[in-house]
Amino acid sequence: MGRVRRPHGIHGEVVADITTDFPERLAPGVEVGLGAAAPECWLRVHSVRFHKGCFLLLFDGFARREDVEALRGQWLFLPPQERSQLPPNYYYEHELTGMACVLRDGRVLGEVAELSSATGTAMLTVRAAGGDVLVPFVSPIVVSVDLAGRTVVVDPPLGLFEGDAL
DSSP states (O other), rough: EEEEEETEEEEEEEEEEOOOOOOOGOOOTTTEEEESSOOOOEEEEEEEETTTTTEEEEEEEESSHHGGGGTTOOOOEEEEETTTTTTTTTTOOOHTTEEEEEEOOOOOOEEEEEEEETTTOOOEEEEEETTEEEOOOOOTTTTETTTTTTTTEEEEOOTSSSSSOO
């Protein structure tokens, strides 16, 4: 649902980039997973506030800046039961990161580095042989996502990938 950016102040709060489409789920008392790629531990949210365009979070048991320094750069995850309440074609960035990006015939184009919506349109950044390629995360370009198989199948327009003979 987001990522811890850095500590804020001296009382254990952190600045977090919240990427979920449902930020209202982040509330006092909610347990969130914390980890580099998957939840390694669970923390209870003590307080949430919005300050100068950023979310400031305080977790139970953290009272000093030094306590939260190690949380820098860690992903925040919703509890697993929340996943089942999302629309069928809704994916978290951490689920897609590291997946193989392949054509319908199975040829590998690269690896998904991130999912971003900074431009207003969801875009996959795919690390390809010729460099990073921005792929609109829209149908019909993204044909399917196989979470278990760790692949994103795409049908890109000609010229999107350098040197492609698609």
